Amino acid sequence: MKSEVSMSGESFTLARVFDAPRPDVFRWWAEAEKLQQWSGCKEATNCEVVMDFRVGGSFAQKMQISVQGRKCEFSFVGVYQEIIVPERTSYRADLGQGVTAVTIDFFDLGSPTKVVLKQDGFGDAASCGIVPRGTRESFDRLDSILTAQAAPERSSTQKLVSEGK
Numbered sequence: 001m002k003s004e005v006s007m008s009g010e011s012f013t014l015a016r017v018f019d020a021p022r023p024d025v026f027r028w029w030a031e032a033e034k035l036q037q038w039s040g041c042k043e044a045t046n047c048e049v050v051m052d053f054r055v056g057g058s059f060a061q062k063m064q065i066s067v068q069g070r071k072c073e074f075s076f077v078g079v080y081q082e083i084i085v086p087e088r089t090s091y092r093a094d095l096g097q098g099v100t101a102v103t104i105d106f107f108d109l110g111s112p113t114k115v116v117l118k119q120d121g122f123g124d125a126a127s128c129g130i131v132p133r134g135t136r137e138s139f140d141r142l143d144s145i146l147t148a149q150a151a152p153e154r155s156s157t158q159k160l161v162s163e164g165k
Contacts, residue, residue, distance in 0.1 A: 003136045011120040012132045016139045017112050020146045025113040026086035026106050028142055032059075038141040041065065041134035044074070055080055059091070078102075095131070098123040115139075 003016040018025050028034045032049040040047045044063040051059035062075040078093035081101075090103040100121040107114040117135060 003139050005132050005136060007132065010122040011118065012135075013116065013118045014132060014135055014139065015114065015116045016143070017109065017114045018143060018146050019112050019150060021111055022106050022108040022113040023086045025115060025146070026089075028145075029089060029104065030085070036061075038145055039063075039138050040141075041137045042140075043067065044134075053080065053083065055083055 003014050006013050028038065030053050032051045032053075035051070036047040036049040039049065039061065040063045043066045045066070047061065047063040049059065049061050051057065053059075056079065058077065058079050060075065060077045062073060065072050065074050076093055076095045078091045080089065080091045082088060082090040082103075086106055088103065088105050090101070092099050092101055098121065100119050102117065102119045104118075105116045107116070119131065119135075122131070
């Protein structure tokens with residue numbers, strides 16, 4: 001499934017189903033080493049994440065982005081407001097043009113997990129157009145990683161089934 005994006009005023013909502021159990025999907029948000037592997041638009045490289053994943057803890061994310069052949073640095077910081085493992089995380093993020101509120105809900109659909117990200121409080125239309133694209137592209141990266149991880153597990157299970165074990 002591709003991401004479904006809806007926009008309303010100064011906010012957007014992005015929903016996506018990932019073919020992985022909810023605790024696994026949640027971990028990709030909760031661990032800096034995992035988050036920096038997939039976060040950022042498709043032009044982003046060298047993503048660095050430092051985080052204190054607890055309520056009241058802060059995070060900082062920095063990445064290089066190539067824009068029309070020029071390398072630019074994009075960074076933002078935030079503070080975690082709520083963490084319910086593995087159901088929800090919310091934070092306030094300063095993207096450099098004001099603070100936005102982000103809530104990410106993780107819904108257990110069996111083995112697949114539905115993730116719904118809502119971001120509110122964009123002060124300008126440009127940010128509300130750019131950030132959803134980057135978020136959607138980040139979700140595409142995460143989906144590729146989760147799919148690649150599941151492939152060896154599926155082939156091992158299929159082998160055991162075909163051998164009658």
